[in-house]
Amino acid sequence: MENTAQLPIPFGWYCVSLSRDLQPGEVKPLRYFDREMVMFRTEAGEAKVLDAYCPHLGAHLGHGGKVTGENIACPFHAWEFSGEGVCKTVPYAANMPPKVANGKPCIYAYPTVEKNQSIWVWYHPEQIAPLFEVEQLHELHSDDWTDISTYEWTFRSHIQETAENGCDAAHFMYVHGNQDVPKGEVKHEGFQRHAHFVSKAPEIFEDGTFDTTGTLFRDSFLDTSSNGPGQTWQRFSGVFETFMMGTVTPIDEKTVH
Ligand code: FES
Incomplete structure (x- = not known):
């Protein structure tokens, strides 16, 4: 880019x-x-x-x-x-x-x-x-959560593009496998933006596998927030309980980490 x-x-x-x-x-x-x-x-x-x-x-x-x-x-x-x-x-x-x-x-x-x-x-x-x-x-x-796992990438983009991804509800259906485009409620507080999404996701069974028949679904919730351009966090619930913090740090005007 x-x-x-x-x-x-x-x-x-x-x-x-x-x-x-x-x-x-x-x-x-x-x-x-x-x-x-x-x-x-x-x-x-x-x-x-x-x-x-x-x-x-x-x-x-x-x-x-x-x-x-x-x-x-x-x-x-x-x-x-x-x-x-x-x-x-x-x-x-x-x-x-x-x-x-x-x-x-x-x-x-x-x-x-x-x-x-x-x-x-x-x-x-x-x-x-x-x-x-x-x-x-x-x-x-908190000691109530497991140790963190980390994943990192460096790629050519401007930080505005990664921020815009957070506003893009439609890609959940086509990239992440949701059964519908999530309905979102958004609110802004100072430098923070918060969104609450509800959608249908494949049922997950006790052994950790997903329904692949395309017939069993349950409500899936995502609460996603950003605090300025460099800090985001997501709380997933409904199908599984996961917490994720996203950090986007510009290396220069064409590259982010
Ligand atoms: S002390 Fe740093 S360059 Fe001389």
Whole structure:
């Protein structure tokens, strides 16, 4: 997909990692929003995300950078930066260089939170502070549910196309095997959209198999929500009880993860 409409990357909270994939002291390069970034977890356990390039001579902090306490040290000359993008130490200098002095951030720090077993960053093209919050989903903070299974894809598309799929009730019949086009009720609350769909789905038997005769059906319910462009969740019930969180994170204007 070539993004001929030249759609921009919209602001919102986007998932950049599962929490379990970033251990204390670990540093990883990231590329999302057409930007190079670095993600690290401090020794105290906080996840931080900064723009990648060191303000000294431009080294990429995500390739060889090391966590030192609550900071990340550049691989080139070991200047240390906090998770707020403030230079804390220039280890060999008697005085702080003016460009990083006075405790002012010198690298952009992305607002970062951990919820739902995931690390989220706020992206805004003009670096405006968050306008809403990541929705905390109780299924992902509960011992009543199994461990999560994860599935991921990277493909060429603009995030608007994946969002439009959530409004497309007709494809359920032709792609997902529903017996009819689900009837939906939709409501909007701030940056959230919620839809409740009811349709007929093939009966499922106790051994886990489906009716294939095309004669046995039962009501199937789907409650699907989105919170800005990057976070969606679905609760399926009626035929089976399943919870799914969908995260869509733009890599650039033509590719999503
Ligand atoms: S390039 Fe990062 S400290 Fe010199």
